[in-house]
Amino acid sequence: MSEFDARPPSLAVAPAAVAAALVVLPVAAGSTVGLVLAGPGVAAVVYGAHTATRSYVTLGGALAFLGVAVAAASGLPTALALPAGVAALVAYDTGEHAVGLGVDVGADATVAQSVAVHTAGSVTVASLAAGLGYAVYQFGPTSLPVTGLLALLFASVFLAYALGD
Amino acid sequence: MSATTTADSEQAAGGDSEREHDEETEPATALVDVTTRETNRWRGVTALSLLAAAAGIASTSPAALLLAVLGVAYAAYGALFDAPSPSLAVERTIDAADPEPGDEVEVSLSVTNEGAFLPDLRVVDGVPEGVDVVDGSPRLATALRAGKTATLRYTVEMRRGEHDFDGVQVRARDVAGARETEATVRAASSVASVPDLPELDAFPLRDQTVQRVGRVPTSQGGSGVEFYGTREYRTGDPLSRVDWTRLARTGDLSTVQYREERAATVVAVVDARDAAHVADADGEDAVEYGVEAAGGVASALLDAGDRVGVAAFGPHWEWLAPGSGRDHRARLRDALARRRGFAALEPERRFLGALVFRRLRKHLPADAQVVFCSPLADDNAAAYVRRLEARGNPVTVVSPDVTGAETLGQQVARVERAARIRSLRRAGVRVVDWPVERSLPVAVATASRGWSQ
Numbered sequence: 347m348s349e350f351d352a353r354p355p356s357l358a359v360a361p362a363a364v365a366a367a368l369v370v371l372p373v374a375a376g377s378t379v380g381l382v383l384a385g386p387g388v389a390a391v392v393y394g395a396h397t398a399t400r401s402y403v404t405l406g407g408a409l410a411f412l413g414v415a416v417a418a419a420s421g422l423p424t425a426l427a428l429p430a431g432v433a434a435l436v437a438y439d440t441g442e443h444a445v446g447l448g449v450d451v452g453a454d455a456t457v458a459q460s461v462a463v464h465t466a467g468s469v470t471v472a473s474l475a476a477g478l479g480y481a482v483y484q485f486g487p488t489s490l491p492v493t494g495l496l497a498l499l500f501a502s503v504f505l506a507y508a509l510g511d
Numbered sequence: 512m513s514a515t516t517t518a519d520s521e522q523a524a525g526g527d528s529e530r531e532h533d534e535e536t537e538p539a540t541a542l543v544d545v546t547t548r549e550t551n552r553w554r555g556v557t558a559l560s561l562l563a564a565a566a567g568i569a570s571t572s573p574a575a576l577l578l579a580v581l582g583v584a585y586a587a588y589g590a591l592f593d594a595p596s597p598s599l600a601v602e603r604t605i606d607a608a609d610p611e612p613g614d615e616v617e618v619s620l621s622v623t624n625e626g627a628f629l630p631d632l633r634v635v636d637g638v639p640e641g642v643d644v645v646d647g648s649p650r651l652a653t654a655l656r657a658g659k660t661a662t663l664r665y666t667v668e669m670r671r672g673e674h675d676f677d678g679v680q681v682r683a684r685d686v687a688g689a690r691e692t693e694a695t696v697r698a699a700s701s702v703a704s705v706p707d708l709p710e711l712d713a714f715p716l717r718d719q720t721v722q723r724v725g726r727v728p729t730s731q732g733g734s735g736v737e738f739y740g741t742r743e744y745r746t747g748d749p750l751s752r753v754d755w756t757r758l759a760r761t762g763d764l765s766t767v768q769y770r771e772e773r774a775a776t777v778v779a780v781v782d783a784r785d786a787a788h789v790a791d792a793d794g795e796d797a798v799e800y801g802v803e804a805a806g807g808v809a810s811a812l813l814d815a816g817d818r819v820g821v822a823a824f825g826p827h828w829e830w831l832a833p834g835s836g837r838d839h840r841a842r843l844r845d846a847l848a849r850r851r852g853f854a855a856l857e858p859e860r861r862f863l864g865a866l867v868f869r870r871l872r873k874h875l876p877a878d879a880q881v882v883f884c885s886p887l888a889d890d891n892a893a894a895y896v897r898r899l900e901a902r903g904n905p906v907t908v909v910s911p912d913v914t915g916a917e918t919l920g921q922q923v924a925r926v927e928r929a930a931r932i933r934s935l936r937r938a939g940v941r942v943v944d945w946p947v948e949r950s951l952p953v954a955v956a957t958a959s960r961g962w963s964q
Contacts, residue, residue, distance in 0.1 A: 408559060411582070415563040418574035427574035431563075431581050435556075439585075442552050443631075443688060450633045450682060451650035456663070463630045463654035467686040475584030479577045502564070502583055 352398055354448035358457050359395045361465040362444060365437035366392050369410050372426035372433075373417045380417025384410045384430070388437055395441035398448035407438025428480055432472040439468040538602040539698040540625065543678070547692045550684070553589030556582050592685035594692050598626030601679050601696045603636070610669040610704050615645060619664040620679065620698075624655040630686040634663065637677025641856055642667040671799070673703040673849040705848040708840070711807035711952055713815065715959040716775050717880055717905035717941065737770040775880055776818045776833045779805035780871065782885030782892055783825030783852055784862050789888045791913035791947055796855035797886035800911035800947055804884040806847050807951045808909065813840050822874070823852030824895070826860040828867055830874050868895060872902060881906045886913050888924070893931045900940055908935060908942040909955075 366388035373380045387409030394402025411434045418427035443464050447457050560582020567575030600623040607616040620636050636649035647665030655661055678695040685691075741754055744764035754765045781801045789797045809819045813835060820833035821843055829852035831843060847853050875881070881899050885892045887910045900906045914928055915921035932942050941962060945954035 404555075408555065411559050411578075412562065415559075415566045415575050415578050418563075418578055419566040419570035419572045421572070422574060424574040424577060428577055428581075431578040435581055435585055439552075439688075446550075446684075446688070447633070447652050451635065451652045452648065454648035455650040455652060456648070457652040459654040460631050460633070460652040463686065464688065467630065471584060471588045471687075472581060475581050476577070479580040483573055483577055502560075502579065505583060505587075 351453035352448055353453045354395060354398060354444035355453050355455065355457050356396075358444035358447045358461050359392065359441070361461065362395045362437050362441035363392050365433045365440060366410075368433035369414065369430050369437060372430040373414060373422065376422035376426055377417035377420050379420055380413045380422065382413070383416055384413025384434070387411075387413055388434070391437050391441040395444040398445050400442065400445045403438065403441040403445055407434065407441065410434040410437060424480065424483065428476045432469075432476050435472050436465070436468050440465050538600040538621075538623070539696055540598070540600045541697055542597070542599065542681075542694040543697060545692060545694040547594040547690065550688055550691055552688055553586060556589070557586045560586070588687045589689035592687055592690065594690035595629055595683040595685055596626065597624070597629055597632065597681060597683040597692060597694065599623065599681060599696055600625055601698045603676060603679075603698050603700050605676075605700060605702050607669070607702055610702065612669055612671045612704050612706050614669045614704070615666050616642075616669055616702065617664065617666050618649075618676075619662055620649070621660050621662045622651075622655070622679070622681070623660040624657055626657065628657055629655045629683050631684040631688065632661070633682040633684075634661070635680040636663065636665075637679060638667065639674035639676055641670050641672055641674050641854065643670075669702070669704040670855070671704055671706055671802070671848050672854050673701055675699060675701040703849060705845060708810035708844050708847075709803050709807040709951060711811040711955065714808050714811040714882070714955060715907075715941075715962060716777065716812070716817070717907060736772070739768045739770040741765045741767050774815075774817050775812075776820075776876055776878055777808070777812050777880045777882060778820040778822055778833060778875055779808050779882045779884060780822045780824050781805045781853060782883065783823045783827065783858070784864075784891070785826070785858060786889040786891065787825070787886055788855075788857055789886055789913055791911075792915055795913075795947075797888065797911055797913045798853070799855040800913065800945070801884035801886070801909075802847055802853050802855070804909040804911065804945065804951060805882070806844070807955075808882045808884075809843055809847075810840075813843075819843065820879075821846060821853075822871060823850065824867060824871060825852055826858035826862040826867075827852035827854075828870060829853060830870075832874070833876065833879060864891065868898070872899075875899075875904055877903065879904055882909060883907070884909045884911075886911055887928050887931045887935075888913075890931065893935055896935060896940055897938060900938065906940050908932075908940060909945060909951075910942060911945045911947045913947060 369384055369388045373384045387406045390402045390406025391410060394406055411431065414427060414430045414434050451457065560579040563575050563582060564579035567579060602621045604619045605616060610616050622634050632655050633652045638644060638649050645666050645668045649663065649665045651661060651663040653661045676699065678697045680695055682691055682693045742765065744753060744766050748766045752766050754767050757763060757765050783798050787798055787801065805821055809821060812819045816835065818833040818835045821831045823829035829846065829850045831846045881904045883896050883906055885908065887893060896906050896908055910932065914925035916925060932944055935942050943955055943958040945951060
C-alpha cells in the first residue's frame with residue numbers, strides 16, 4: 347500500500363507561510379527585540395505546519411504574538427503592529443489547521459476548499475477586530491481617563507474569562 | 512460496466528456468477544458513532560492577549576493594548592459556534608466487473624451535504640486492508656455548502672479475494688475549528704477478485720490410492736497400461752490378456768498383468784499460521800504462494816480425476832471436503848480466492864495449534880494424501896508434517912522459498928529451512944522446494960525428476 351503521508355499538502359501550509367512573512371516584515375521595520383522573538387516564532391509555525399508537528403505551531407504562534415506585543419510595547423507604530431498581530435494569529439490558526447489536515451487526510455488529499463474557507467474566516471475575524479479596535483483608538487474620545495481604561499481592562503478580563511470556560 | 516454499490520446492497524462482481532447492478536440505489540445516510548469534542552485550539556489565546564495588555568499598560572503603548580483586543584476577538588470567535596451536526600449522504604461506485612488480481616479498479620465516493628453549510632469537512636473512505644491505493648487519495652478535506660456534493664476518486668490495485676469497503680469516516684469542524692464532530696457513515700460495498708486456478712499439468716502423488724480408477728500407478732496388477740507381471744491363468748481371464756508367446760514356448764497358460772492405476776483422495780493444506788505469514792523480497796506474503804501452490808495442485812489433480820479438497824491450517828480454519836467434477840472445481844476456486852483463512856492478511860485470531868490440528872485430523876479421510884503448502888518457516892510446520900505422515904496420510908510438501916540471503920538473519924532463516932527440508936526428506940516425505948522466482952510447474956517438474964531416480 348502506498349504509505350499514508352501524515353503531512354499537510356503544501357497548499358495547506360501556504361497561508362501560514364504568507365502570514366509568517368507578514369509578521370516578520372513590519373516587526374523587522376521597527377523593533378529588533380520583537381524580531382528576535384517573532385522571527386523564530388513564525389519559523390517554528392511554518393516548520394511545524396510543514397512537518398505536522400502541533401507543538402511547534404502552538405509554541406511558535408505564541409512566541410510570534412509575544413514578539414509582536416513586545417515590538418509594540420517598544421515603540422512599533424500601531425499601523426504596523428496591528429497587521430503584524432493579525433498576521434501572527436492567522437499564521438497560528440492556518441498552521442494549526444494545516445497540521446489537522448495532515449493528520450486527518452494526509453499529503454495526497456485535495457484540501458483547497460477547506461483551506462480557503464478556513465483562511466478566509468480567520469482573516470475576516472482578525473481584520474474586523476483589528477479594524478474596530480483601530481477605529482475606536484483613532485476616532486474615539488481623545489483623553490481617556492485612567493479609571494476608564496482600567497474599567498475597560500477589567501471588562502475585557504471578565505469577557506475573556508466568560509468566553510474561556 | 513459501472514456498478515453502483517451503496518449501503519446494504521452488497522455487490523460482488525466475480526467468478527462465474529457475475530451479477531450486474533446498474534440501477535441507482537439509495538445512498539447511505541445513517542451516521543453512527545457520532546462524537547463531539549472541543550479541539551482546544553484557542554486555549555491560551557486569552558492569556559496571550561492579557562500578556563499583551565500587560566505589556567501595553569507597562570509601556571503605556573496603545574498598540575500593545577490594541578493587540579490584546581485581537582486575542583479577545585479570537586477567543587470570542589472560538590466560542591461563537593456550536594459543533595456542526597452533519598447530515599450526509601454517501602454513495603460509493605466501484606468501476607469493476609470481475610477484476611483479475613493486479614487489475615486497477617477505480618473507486619469514487621460522493622458525499623452530499625443534506626444539512627447546513629459545513630465549513631470544514633474531512634472524509635476518509637474505509638479502503639479494505641487487502642487492496643492497495645495506487646493512484647489518488649481516499650481522503651478529502653473540503654467545505655461543503657448545503658445540497659452540494661463532493662466526490663473523491665482513487666484507484667486501487669486488486670488482489671485475490673473478497674474485499675469489503677467499510678464505513679466512511681467523516682469529521683466536521685466549525686469555521687473557527689474550536690469544535691468538531693466525528694462520525695461514521697455506513698456504506699458497505701464489496702468487490703471480489705477470483706482468479707482462475709493456476710495451470711499445472713501434472714502433480715506426482717505418493718502411492719496411496721482409493722478404490723477408483725485414476726492415474727496414480729499402484730503396486731497392484733490388473734488392467735492398466737504399464738507391464739506389471741504375469742501370473743497363472745485363471746478361469747475368466749480375458750483371452751486378450753493371455754501370454755500367447757509363452758504358451759507357444761512352454762505350453763503354460765499364463766495371463767499378463769498391467770500396473771493398475773487408481774485415483775487418489777488429496778487434501779491440499781495451506782499453512783496459514785502466523786509463522787507462515789512471511790514476506791519475500793518483493794513483499795509478497797508466503798501464504799499467497801501457498802494458495803497458488805494449492806490451486807495448482809488442485810487443478811492438476813482434478814484434471815487427472817482425483818478427488819481434491821482444500822484446508823486452511825491457521826487461526827481462520829477453512830475446510831472444503833475432497834470432491835471432483837466441474838462444480839467442485841468452481842467451489843474450490845471460489846474458496847481459495849474468497850475465504851478469510853486463505854487470505855494473505857495477518858490473522859485476526861489467536862492460533863490454537865492443538866485444536867486446529869485435531870480438527871484437521873478429524874476432517875481428513877483416512878485414505879487421503881496431503882499436499883502441505885508451507886514456507887516451512889518454523890520447526891512446527893515440519894512437526895505437523897511428521898505427525899500427519901505418522902498418522903498414515905502420506906504427505907507431499909510444496910514449499911515456496913521466500914528466504915533472502917542479504918542479511919545474517921535471512922541467511923540463518925535460509926539455512927534453517929534447508930535443514931527442515933533435509934530432515935523431512937530423510938523421514939520419507941517428498942518436498943517440492945519452490946524458489947518463487949521460478950514458476951510452480953518448473954519446480955514440480957524439477958522435484959519429481961529427483962523422485963523418479
